[in-house]
Amino acid sequence: MMASDAPATSARMAGTVLSVEALCAGYGRVRIIQGVTLDVKNGEILAIIGRNGVGKSTFLKTLIGAISPMSGRIGFKDQDISVMPPSRRARLGIGYVPQGRGIFARMSVADNLLMGERVGGKGVPNYERVFQFFPILKERLGQKAGSLSGGEQQQLSIGRILVGHPELILLDEPSEGIQPNIVQAIGRIIRRLRDEAQLTVVMVEQNLDLIQATADRCIVIDKGLVVAEISPSDLANSESARRYLAL
Amino acid sequence: MDTFALIFGYAYQYFDNVGFLVLSASGLIIIFGMMGVINMAHGELMMIGAYITAFSYYAGVPAPIAVIFAGVGAGLVGMVLERLVIRYFYKQLLSSLVVTWGLSLMFSQGFLLIFGPSILNLPTPFGGFPISEQTFGSYRLVLFGCALALVAGIWxxxxxxxxxxxxxxxxxxxxxxxxxxxxxxQVYSLTFGLGCALGGIAGGLFAMTATISPFFGVNYTPLAFITVVIGGGANAITGLIASALALAGVQTVVVNAFNQYVGYISMMAAAFLILLALPRGISDYLERRKLRAVRASRPSPHG
Structure with a gap:
């Protein structure tokens, strides 16, 4: 498996999926993202860290389009998506898993999954892949999503976008409020999403263990700017990690 | 035989009242119950439906198709309203109340200007059937059937x-x-249009039992709102049915004991009492009971 996949993977890695240039965004007249520039390569897992309130979630919300940029440019697969509404970005192939998971609590698990079918366009929905990654969801199909445990809701939120055909997925604190053993499982799934489903992942995360276990690259955001890039394996010892995370 | 006629008479009145409430409120459970928009112009959309039905009928269109025209017409008016006005007032309860109240005045006064204060009437179809010495109108049963069919369709x-x-x-x-x-x-626009279309259909159906004038709507808006609010938003459809069954029960009993006016007031009083006891409506109470039952039947995950 490794031998035959390696060349293809490196060829894919060459392409840039997401390119952000001098992006500024915020709420009302308050600028929170103050000029972020960054490229994410095809098949890469990028982690974004930083203290609370430095703009990590705002950055992801600007990428999906829930917040409009004040200036700068967001390119996705050679298209300028800066002013596209979220629904069109989703249909182009961006899957968004928000903080707090964003499940439809009053709807069944099956109906929640149905709502992911549009991600990445009108391809055939891929339920088999979802149940392969998250077998528990198959047992819970008829249940109200609001009655699931936190870990199950997180799986549903990720599973929902996998029903469609995302190429880039945005994860906002996937480990938040979840038991440690499930965090590890989610970490393994994030790796598999890249290795088996060839997805590109941008995730905001506080859990350094999860980042070390999954990410290829890790950037630090502080006061709305990218201030450092750290190799995930150096995270625990890194001077900048200590400085910007106040460890 | 007389006892049977008496009981049948009460049952007939009861289901007539249930049908009336369900039909008046069927569009509003979508617009207010699900979307959360206080649409004070709901009655005026019913009025538009009634006019469309009357004009189509007198132009030679068969009554059932005239009612469908009413639904389509009111639905299109609703989608235009959504695009021009309602869209800017989602999640603003008080503003939507004032704005739609203004719309309702504009519609009724506009119709008054264009069509004058004259009253239109449509014949009530299907005639009647006798039980003992009384004759009951068949059309009321049709209305009840339509109410059930519409709710089943929405569900x-x-x-x-x-x-x-x-x-x-x-x-x-x-x-x-x-x-x-x-x-x-698009979803908001279509959903709002659908609620208005249901109002138009209800207006078209009522047009064959009531007199049609520019102020047709005022008879329906208050009762429609009361029914939806009592039903609650937790499950708009079961709420609608439960509250229609309850309010119609009060109305039927009081109307027979006293008269129409006391009956109307008694419904308002019942609504008041129900909201005091269940501030979030009947369906919220039912949903919570269901949830408790589910939790009780399952071992707690925490030991």
Whole structure:
């Protein structure tokens, strides 16, 4: 498996999926993202860290389009998506898993999954892949999503976008409020999403263990700017990690 | 035989009242119960439906098709209203109240200007049937049947179709639905239009039992709102049915004991009492009971 996949993977890695240039965004007249520039390569897992309130979630919300940029440019697969509404970005192939998971609590698990079918366009929905990654969801199909445990809701939120055909997925604190053993499982799934489903992942995360276990690259955001890039394996010892995370 | 006629008479009145409330409120459970828009112009959309039905009928269109025209016409008016006005007032309860109240005045006064104060009448179809010495109108039973069919249709639409699921997702979390590729603007517009179309159909059906004038709507808006509010938003459809059954019961008993006016007042009083006891409506209470039953039947995950 490794031998035959390696060349293809490196060829894919060459392409840039997401390119952000001098992006500024915020709420009302308050600028929170103050000029972020960054490229994410095809098949890469990028982690974004930083203290609370430095703009990590705002950055992801600007990428999906829930917040409009004040200036700068967001390119996705050679298209300028800066002013596209979220629904069109989703249909182009961006899957968004928000903080707090964003499940439809009053709807069944099956109906929640149905709502992911549009991600990445009108391809055939891929339920088999979802149940392969998250077998528990198959047992819970008829249940109200609001009655699931936190870990199950997180799986549903990720599973929902996998029903469609995302190429880039945005994860906002996937480990938040979840038991440690499930965090590890989610970490393994994030790796598999890249290795088996060839997805590109941008995730905001506080859990350094999860980042070390999954990410290829890790950037630090502080006061709305990218201030450092750290190799995930150096995270625990890194001077900048200590400085910007106040460890 | 007389006892049977008496009981049948009460049952007939009761289901007539239930049908009246369900039909008046069927569009509003979507617009207010699901979308959360206080549409004070709901009665005026019913009025538009009644006029469309009357004009189509007198132009030679068969009555059932005239009622469908009423639904289509009111639905289109609703979608235009949504695009021009309502869209800017989602999640603003008080503003939507004032704005739609203004719309309702504009519609009724506009119709008064264009069509004058004259009253239109349509013949009530299907005649009647005798029980003992009394004659009962068959059309009332048709209205009740239509009310049930419309509610069943709404339920099926929101439960089984892709559009219905998208609409529920959009109502629950519009930003998330948007981020999953759902065109939420279109969903809002269609859902609002659908609620107005149901109002138009109800207006068209009532047009054959009531006199049609520019102020046709004022008879329906208050009762429609009371029925929907008593039903509650936790499950708009079961709420609608439960509250119609309860309010119609009060009305039927009081009307027979006293008279129509006391009956009307008694419904307001009943609504007041129900809201005091169940501030979030009957369906909220039923849903919570169901949830408790489910929890009780399952061992707690925490030991």
């Amino acid at each position: 099926a639409l929101f439960t089984f179709t892709r559009f219905g699921t998208q609409a529920r997702a959009t109502m629950e979390d519009p930003a998330m639905a948007d981020a999953l590729g759902i065109n939420t603007r």
